[in-house]
Amino acid sequence: MRTPKFISLFAGCGGMDLGFVQAGFEPIAAYDSWDIAIENYTNNIGGHAEVWDLSAARLPSAANKCDVVIAGSPCQGFSTAGKRNLDDPRNKLLNSAIKTSIDLNPKVIVLENVLGLLSGDHRFYLDDACRKLKEAGYRTSIQVIDARDCGVPQSRRRVIVLAWQTKKEPAPINIAEKRVTLASVLRNIRGARNHYPTLLDRDSIEFRIAQKISQGQKLCDVRGGTNSVHTWDIPEVFGKTTGREKRVLLKVMEIRRRVRSRAVGDADPVSTKLLIDAFGRAVVSDIDSLVKKGYLKMVKSSVDMKHAFNGKYRRVKSRGDSFTVDTRFGDPRYFLHPNQHRGFTVREAARIQGFPDTFHFHGVTKDQYKMIGNAVPPPMGKAVAMMVKSVFV
DSSP states (O other), X not given: OOOOEEEEESOTTSHHHXXXXXXXXXXXXEEESOHHHHHHHHHHTOTTEEEXXXXXXXXOGGGSSOSEEEEOOOOTTTOTTSOOOTTOGGGGHHHHHHHHHHHHOOSXXXXXXXXXXXXGGGHHHHHHHHHHHHXXXXXEEEEEEXXXXXXXXXXXXXXXXXXXXXXXXXXXXXXXXXXXXXHHHHXXXXXOTTOOOOOOOTTSHHHHHHXXXXXXXXXXXXXXXXXXXXXXXXXXXXXXXXXHHHHHHHHHHHHHHHSOOOSSSSOOOEEHHHHHHHHOTTHHXXXXXXXXXXXXXXXXXXXXXXXXXXXXXXXXXXXXXXXXXXXXXXXTTTEEOSSSSSOOOHHXXXXXXXXXXXXXXXXXXXXXXXXXXXXXXXXXXXXXXXXXXXXXX
């Protein structure tokens, strides 16, 4: 069999493409509208990539001769971590990917996106994509792939839509025999390129918070359990509270998730009446005190946590999986190194994503984290590529 050729839409810095190359596919074109991502792609994978706005123009004719098209259109509008605006303009880029892919008429089309594409009203985009592919003569399958099954030590699950015109059925994803741990990929990293660790200043607020966070824990006022360290447990940073005030805060944390007034979200402000029922009228002075101290906020006649985020300063477990690598992975206010009081370096983030040390990143540091966080882990790309290869054999 000749080497199958592929082109890549919304290629980014080339995580998925690298996986396909490692699986024996030949890249002939790659496109993305972000110039620094294309620069990094070119430096590491090859000179066939170029800056191109897929929402505004047809592809050059050089892209016409391909066996496979892979497309990872922007996921921000579908992600449950965002606002999930149904009319987010980025959502419509999935349709652009479908139209462009069908026009190229490859034997196989691969679409990659986040799990949010499967749920709620956003499912329309997925169903519409599959309908258009079937009308164009493709058979389709929808799979959810976990990066941990591909030898990547992080909880990262992605939707893969496979569309093919060959007679062969695709083989299932080859599951890695052994899970990879975070500690194993961070081993022997000293001296690697893009690895410049910076410890938190011992006089900083960030350092004082980080000292209180153990592996597997996070700073969180809206969840209980041993994995959550509450702001009132760090009085040297957030201010002292009395024993009674702590009990009020714990009760607010409990009620806000149990007594719901909205159909969206997972918590609501707590009526002061419910707190008076629990503690008596004297709780009003406790509420006033906690509002002044910055632990609670008033929402009309109700109260809610002032710090309502579901976890910052997340410290990963070295012998387990990492959190999903995202664009903020270098910021210690969101993610902490398992053993040191600092964030992750660019190279550490890249290793957790499965990029080899030979893949060098350049540009503004913030952009480097963004490229890595937006990328498909190359080992996941390779697993998808092997599944694609099975329909050609």
